[in-house]
Amino acid sequence: MATQAKKTQVSMKVNGVEVEGLVEPRTLLVHFIRENLQLTGTHIGCETTHCGACTVDLDGRSVKSCTVFAVQADGSEIITIEGIANADGTLSALQEGFRMMHGLQCGFCTPGMITRAHRLLQENPNPSEEEIRFGIAGNLCRCTGYQNIVKAIQYAAAKINGTEYQEAAE
Numbered sequence: 001m002a003t004q005a006k007k008t009q010v011s012m013k014v015n016g017v018e019v020e021g022l023v024e025p026r027t028l029l030v031h032f033i034r035e036n037l038q039l040t041g042t043h044i045g046c047e048t049t050h051c052g053a054c055t056v057d058l059d060g061r062s063v064k065s066c067t068v069f070a071v072q073a074d075g076s077e078i079i080t081i082e083g084i085a086n087a088d089g090t091l092s093a094l095q096e097g098f099r100m101m102h103g104l105q106c107g108f109c110t111p112g113m114i115t116r117a118h119r120l121l122q123e124n125p126n127p128s129e130e131e132i133r134f135g136i137a138g139n140l141c142r143c144t145g146y147q148n149i150v151k152a153i154q155y156a157a158a159k160i161n162g163t164e165y166q167e168a169a170e
Helices: 029-036 093-100 110-123 129-135 147-160
Strands: 008-014 017-023 055-058 061-064 077-079
Touching: 017 029, 029 055, 055 110, 061 110, 093 110, 093 147, 110 129, 110 147, 129 147
Parallel strands: 008 077
Antiparallel strands: 008 017, 055 061, 055 077
């Protein structure tokens, strides 16, 4: 005889909006975000924390939402890729950087990469190339070779800091 798992009420702020839901204790945050909230920008990749496609910002930290239970996020503030755009709906500096610097190809890693870069720039508004590469090391991209992702983050940092982006001479 199968037993029904007891559901737990969770509430959190996602992209500035108070949300709540009834979840089984085993429900992963990524599934809550995608299925309960219908925010499908957060991707499911490996489900083992290796790829970073599911990266969200949880209480000021980048986390891989495939290994966080929704009940662990109860009372938290979360930013997903859907919350990265400017309030008026225009592209954020990071999104613009990825567009202008061709920081994406297939796009599968892009939401997690941008969300991680968002936190990186909160922590370090003017990172070096080495600091960017270290900062995104937990997010895998199988298409770009990372060079244009790094350029996209440098572009965004310059824009946020009010300076002009200058590509390094090669």
